[in-house]
Amino acid sequence: xxxxxxxxxxxxxxxxxxxxxxxxxxxxxxxxxxxxxxxxxxxxxxxxxxxxxxxxxxxxxxxxxxxxxxxxxxxxxxxxxxxxxxxxxxxxxxxxxxxxxxxxxxxxxxxxxxxxxxxxxxxxxxxxxxxxxxxxxxxxxxxxxxxxxxxxxxxxxxxxxxxxxxxxxxxxxxxxxxxxxxxxxxxxxxxxxxxxxxxxxxxxxxxxxxxxxxxxxxxxxxxxxxxxxxxxxxxxxxxxxxxxxxxxxxxxxxxxxxxxxxxxxxxxxxxxxxxxxxxxxxxxxxxxxxxxxxxxxxxxxxxxxxxxxxxxxxxxxxxxxxxxxxxxxxxxxxxxxxxxxxxxxxxxxxxxxxxxxxxxxxxxxxxxxxxxxxxxxxxxxxxxxxxxxxxxxxxxxxxxxxxxxxxxxxxxxxxxxxxxxxxxxxxxxxxxxxxxxxxx
Numbered sequence: 001x002x003x004x005x006x007x008x009x010x011x012x013x014x015x016x017x018x019x020x021x022x023x024x025x026x027x028x029x030x031x032x033x034x035x036x037x038x039x040x041x042x043x044x045x046x047x048x049x050x051x052x053x054x055x056x057x058x059x060x061x062x063x064x065x066x067x068x069x070x071x072x073x074x075x076x077x078x079x080x081x082x083x084x085x086x087x088x089x090x091x092x093x094x095x096x097x098x099x100x101x102x103x104x105x106x107x108x109x110x111x112x113x114x115x116x117x118x119x120x121x122x123x124x125x126x127x128x129x130x131x132x133x134x135x136x137x138x139x140x141x142x143x144x145x146x147x148x149x150x151x152x153x154x155x156x157x158x159x160x161x162x163x164x165x166x167x168x169x170x171x172x173x174x175x176x177x178x179x180x181x182x183x184x185x186x187x188x189x190x191x192x193x194x195x196x197x198x199x200x201x202x203x204x205x206x207x208x209x210x211x212x213x214x215x216x217x218x219x220x221x222x223x224x225x226x227x228x229x230x231x232x233x234x235x236x237x238x239x240x241x242x243x244x245x246x247x248x249x250x251x252x253x254x255x256x257x258x259x260x261x262x263x264x265x266x267x268x269x270x271x272x273x274x275x276x277x278x279x280x281x282x283x284x285x286x287x288x289x290x291x292x293x294x295x296x297x298x299x300x301x302x303x304x305x306x307x308x309x310x311x312x313x314x315x316x317x318x319x320x321x322x323x324x325x326x327x328x329x330x331x332x333x334x335x336x337x338x339x340x341x342x343x344x345x346x347x348x349x350x351x352x353x354x355x356x357x358x359x360x361x362x363x364x365x366x367x368x369x370x371x372x373x374x375x376x377x378x379x380x381x382x383x384x385x386x387x388x389x390x391x392x393x394x395x396x397x398x399x400x401x402x403x404x405x406x407x408x409x410x411x412x413x414x415x416x417x418x419x420x421x422x423x424x425x426x427x428x429x430x431x432x433x434x435x436x437x438x439x440x
Contacts, residue, residue, distance in 0.1 A: 085418055085435040086410040093118045095421065095433045096130060102428035103140045105147035109172050116171040120203040121411045124401030125257070127266035128203040131273075131417050136169075136200075137424070144349060145169055145199050151176045159188040162329065165198035167349050173198040174220070174354065178207045181358040182214050189363035194324075195354045196331035200224070204244035205257035205398075211358045215369070217247040219357035223325040223332075225339045225350075227265050227303050228318055231311035234290025236304045237334055240265065241321035246395075247361070249369035252376040255395035260318040261305040272296045273416045303339065325353035410436060 093114050100110035113136070121129030139145040149168040153161060161180055165173035177193040184191030201207065204220040211218030224239025240259040247254045263284045271277035277296050284306055285299035286292055293299055307314030326333025331353025338348040361368035379393045405411060413421075413435070425432050 084412045084414055086408060087413055087433060087435045088410045089118060089122060089405070091434055092121070092130065092411055092413075095425065095430070096133060098430040099133065099137070099421070099424050099428060100140075100147070102430055103137065103147070105140070105169070109147050109169055112171045112175055113169050116174075116202040116206055118411070119206045122402055122405055123203070123205070123398045125203050125205075126412075126414070127264060127270040130411075130413065130421065131270050132200075132202065132266070133417075133424070134420050139199070151195065151198075159184050159190050159192060161191075161193045163193060163195040165195050165352075167197055167199065167351075170199040170201035170352070174201040174207045174356065175210075177354065177356040178210050178218065178220070178358070181218075181356045182211055182216060185211075185216055185358035185360045186214070189360050191356075191358045193356045194329040195356070196329040196351065197349070198222075198331070198352045198354050199350045200352065201354065203257065204242045205246060205255055207356065208244045208246035209255070212246055212248045212253070214358070215248075215360075215362070217357075217359040217361055218245065219359070220244045220354070221321045221325050222354040223322045223337065223352055225303075225337045226335050227305050228261055228307055228315060229286055229304050230315050231307070234286060234304070238315065238318045238322055239337065240305075241318040241325070243317075243321060247372060249372045249376075251373045253395045253399065254372070254376070254393075255398050260307050260314045260321075262308045262314075263305060265300075265303065265305060268296060268300060270414070270416075272300060274414045275416075322353075324355050329353040329355075 093111075096114035096117055097107075097110045100113050101107060105113065117129050117132060119129075120126065120132075136145075140147060144167075146167045147169055149166040151163050151165045151168055151173045154164050155162045161177075161184070163173070163177055163180070173195050177195050181191035181193040184193070201220075201222055204222060207220045208218030221241070221243050223241050226236040226238055227240060228238040229236050230238075238260070240261050242257065242259045244257040245254070246256075263280065268277070268280075280294045280296055280299060282294065283292065285294075286302060286304040286306070287295070287298040288302040288304075290304070293302070299305070307318065322333045325331065326337075332338075332351040333353065337352065338350060365371065376393065380390070382391055384390050418433075418435075421433055
């Protein structure tokens with residue numbers, strides 16, 4: 001637990017200030033932007049429409065690849081390294097914050113959005129990390145997410161609240177709601193905060209971990225665009241609809257983050273765009289005609305994934321999340337939620353629904369932390385199948401990945417991700433991302 005809390009405090013206290021001096025926004029297309037401090041004098045000479053087109057070409061390439069419409073080799077050109085590189089955690093946070101700031105995202109929101117991406121890479125969910133930057137940038141350029149909006153309270157009771165996200169960035173809404181839930185739990189023992197008109201929050205467990213510093217249990221749920229096909233069906237009806245939970249003691253940490261698809265769509269995008277995956281195992285995805293497919297590109301184009309097995313139970317769990325997050329909050333749900341159109345400013349707003357819960361376990365049992373430590377010990381004392389590989393319990397993989405990042409001195413970025421962010425840095429005229437070495 002300490003490793004998670006230390007990382008959280010590091011990001012909150014040591015947030016590099018954006019160093020962008022020339023800010024080009026989606027609202028200022030068609031204008032020229034100049035600054036006495038420009039590091040590249042040519043940047044201000046490019047018209048807004050030309051600059052926007054260049055940015056879109058960069059984003060289109062990677063989004064088309066992630067959508068299975070373009071071969072992944074196209075994402076690695078112009079001498080891009082064919083090996084992963086190592087980037088310091090704070091350097092990655094600085095660069096991503098600068099990209100958001102260059103898109104006219106306020107500094108606080110830019111840092112919150114960057115933190116969510118960096119945390120995912122740090123904790124081992126790379127498909128929810130910096131790899132998602134082009135998709136988020138596309139939403140900002142399409143004006144389907146409003147980075148200047150702030151969530152607001154719709155209604156409130158002692159332990160309950162309903163929040164209107166007002167189409168603000170997902171991490172901004174999530175942090176607002178989780179903070180509110182924690183404050184309510186401190187007074188009432190539990191805080192239940194629901195949100196509507198929100199956007200994608202990224203890794204749900206990032207927000208549940210924030211309850212750990214208050215010695216609380218954190219729970220987070222979110223719905224999403226339909227990708228999940230019901231057992232025996234051929235059309236996607238529900239999103240991956242993640243659930244995350246975190247609880248900790250001085251010695252141990254419980255951390256669970258679960259999506260309902262047999263193969264996460266974000267992981268499929270990451271692996272395909274880097275050329276790591278062409279063929280899927282059986283029974284994971286359907287093509288656009290509703291037939292089973294092993295082709296990763298067809299699966300990406302169709303966006304039709306099977307739930308994890310047993311399928312009817314996973315689909316039922318996804319439906320439960322959608323009822324709590326979508327139906328009950330007044331947000332969109334099931335097939336009412338939009339799929340992102342890559343290049344259109346006419347997109348409907350996502351209007352995602354989410355639930356954030358904080359629980360003070362001491363209100364129920366003053367010896368909770370000791371009992372949780374004993375609970376973990378019971379799980380760890382099981383006789384392993386392989387004496388060289390002790391059984392993993394929820395949270396171990398994340399802690400192992402964080403330890404690996406600390407030991408190696410940074411995050412590993414894939415070739416496709418590195419290509420995209422390097423070009424974004426050039427287009428937005430921000431300091432390039434410094435990386436340490438190639439990882440063969």
